[in-house]
Amino acid sequence: MYSISRRPRRNRKSSAIRAMVQETNVSINDFIYPLFLIEGSDKKEEIASMPGIYRYSLDLMLKEIKECVDFGIKGFCVFPSLGDDKKDKYATEGHNRNSLYIESLVKIKSQFPDIVLMTDIAMDPYSIDGHDGILENGEILNDETLEILGKMALAQAEAGVDILGPSDMMDGRVGYIRNVLDQAGYTQVSIMSYTAKYASAFYGPFREALDSAPKFGDKKTYQMNPANASEALIEADLDVKEGADMIMVKPALSYLDIIKSLKDNYDVPVVAYNVSGEYAMIKAAAGKGWLDGEKVMMESLLSIKRAGASIIITYFAKEAAKLLLKKQ
Numbered sequence: 001m002y003s004i005s006r007r008p009r010r011n012r013k014s015s016a017i018r019a020m021v022q023e024t025n026v027s028i029n030d031f032i033y034p035l036f037l038i039e040g041s042d043k044k045e046e047i048a049s050m051p052g053i054y055r056y057s058l059d060l061m062l063k064e065i066k067e068c069v070d071f072g073i074k075g076f077c078v079f080p081s082l083g084d085d086k087k088d089k090y091a092t093e094g095h096n097r098n099s100l101y102i103e104s105l106v107k108i109k110s111q112f113p114d115i116v117l118m119t120d121i122a123m124d125p126y127s128i129d130g131h132d133g134i135l136e137n138g139e140i141l142n143d144e145t146l147e148i149l150g151k152m153a154l155a156q157a158e159a160g161v162d163i164l165g166p167s168d169m170m171d172g173r174v175g176y177i178r179n180v181l182d183q184a185g186y187t188q189v190s191i192m193s194y195t196a197k198y199a200s201a202f203y204g205p206f207r208e209a210l211d212s213a214p215k216f217g218d219k220k221t222y223q224m225n226p227a228n229a230s231e232a233l234i235e236a237d238l239d240v241k242e243g244a245d246m247i248m249v250k251p252a253l254s255y256l257d258i259i260k261s262l263k264d265n266y267d268v269p270v271v272a273y274n275v276s277g278e279y280a281m282i283k284a285a286a287g288k289g290w291l292d293g294e295k296v297m298m299e300s301l302l303s304i305k306r307a308g309a310s311i312i313i314t315y316f317a318k319e320a321a322k323l324l325l326k327k328q
């Protein structure tokens, strides 16, 4: 009989063997769960394009965090959703110590000192123009924006945040923010840079959640061109040199090659942001019965880990955590 010397199927012959030779695992420890904050109390509004994801008033957000902590989730990233009356040209509310956002961060951290609390640094949720930097005569001003980002970083660090996530894509912002933090004595506050953040249509549902879509133009003069891979290495090089503790790729699923490339070239942990549109697609197809939502969710998260991400920021965190607990 014809002899086949190597039979990879032998390592797949039973569930026990498959488990033993499994190369990549998704764990609850890998997740950061994004949460959307709104004013008021006892408020919970579902985001139309993200079934299962809500904007919470602080009281209900604290309950949600408690529930997630009980599932074993350790990381949370909080985004504020502001009414237009709180927005201006210079995103002033972003560094107002008495704002809903900063006060809520203080409360969250004091109630849950052991979680990893992460924030986002960019002007868009507070900017009347919906851009991540200062908009002047149709242009986004880089260096002037850094000053505002530095103020936001300081206010968030003072509030007790563990990891700051500059998501604005201005040049030089990681070094600028690191310097502001260090000068003020916040040497232990980490920076997770949105290193390779692409100008992606997958952010649509997030912009709906925060009502933060740009009112003029698009974000292509600062976010990266989806066609470029080498450019991610330039951004990573700068961010690591400027002091980033972790580097992020965003979105995740259409950019797995970029995750792999950063993992292969840098020693700092690589983070993937499994963004709103990626969540929406799976939920929509699952809702129609066209896909097995749970299986596709787990396969997507696994693929992000396999590509080289150590941490995944994902709206699936709670659902995946529940599933992982059941399987234990």
Ligand code: PBG
Pocket: 120, 122, 124, 132, 167, 168, 202, 203, 204, 205, 206, 207, 274, 275, 276, 277
């Ligand atoms: C803010 C920011 C965005 C996201 C995270 N931080 C939107 C954007 O840049 O337009 C998107 C996250 C998601 O889609 O889940 N700069």
